[in-house]
Amino acid sequence: MKQSTSCDALLVSDYMNGNEAALCELITRHKDRIFRFIYSKVYDKDVAEDIFQDTFIKVIRTLKRGAYNEEGKFLPWVMRIAHNLVIDHFRKNNRMPKFENNEDFNIFSVLSDGALNAEKQIIKGQVEEDVRKLIEELPDDQKEVLMMRMYRDMSFKEISEQTGVSINTALGRMRYALINMRKIIDKHNIILTN
Amino acid sequence: MANLYSETSRPERVNKNLVPKEETIRFLLDYSKALSVIDYNKLKFEALLN
Known part of the structure; x- marks a missing residue:
């Protein structure tokens, strides 16, 4: 030894x-x-x-x-x-106790992964790309309001100050922007789902 | 006479054929070869060279 x-x-x-x-x-x-x-x-x-x-x-x-x-x-x-x-x-x-699945119960039946999988991520990207193309079709004043509201997260007060129009006009332009986008979507049978 | 309830301690009950995997040993030897420690001003840096 x-x-x-x-x-x-x-x-x-x-x-x-x-x-x-x-x-x-x-x-x-x-x-x-x-x-x-x-x-x-x-x-x-x-x-x-x-x-x-x-x-x-x-x-x-x-x-x-x-x-x-x-x-x-x-x-x-x-x-x-x-x-x-x-x-x-x-x-x-x-x-963090180890959990082992058995025939009666599978832990993954109650746990879900909130993250998108690769396929859903691609679809999400395509949908977002399609929406951007639709926005490009809008008249400039509506497009401006929509971009400020949705992509830059500005309030209607801020939008009215920056564009020099009243809050009501900004709200109206946003409303028409959405109506027009829906019209284009319906007219061309565009499917925007994820 | 009192009964003895003592049990053989666990290590003795472990199967004598239990050995670590060959690949684990190989990994450790490769890890050792790849690891180099560099001394610099009283500091020690580890580098894994592949």
Whole structure:
């Protein structure tokens, strides 16, 4: 046992000096024991695999940074890292418990993704493009009011101040703009739906 | 005589054939080869070189 730990120390030192083969030897020597230790806590092979990988990523980063103090205790040190990651795993799972679907109930039947999928995004883009083309067909005074209201989010008071017409005129132009757009849509059987 | 209800501790019950996947080991060795730490003015920067 004494010889094994001193060999570990030698391998760690070799690895820190740039010998990659030393890491391979260290992992080969301890992988089964560390993996079984993790599995004995989490009882899930995939989770154990993830924690095993994260453990050695920490080991590699610490050794490469030269932040490891060799005290002849490589394996206990790695076990401690694995143990801490196991605790992190359970803490994370307590905050956000893992839900597994079964035949009776599927979580996705009550959860929905509000974001548009690729197809709906394309359709939305096309509809918006069609609406812009329709707006281009409007008389200039109506187009101006509609653009200010819908695209620049201005109030009718602001529109009247900027265009120099009364609020009522601005409201009327907006109304006619919408009526005219509906007419064009009906006349040409344009379908604007998403 | 009192019954003993103690159970074998979990690590001993773990299947001895359980080992990490070969690809995980390969990933770690590749990660180690790709990782380089650059020292600069007492700062350490990590770089993953592919």
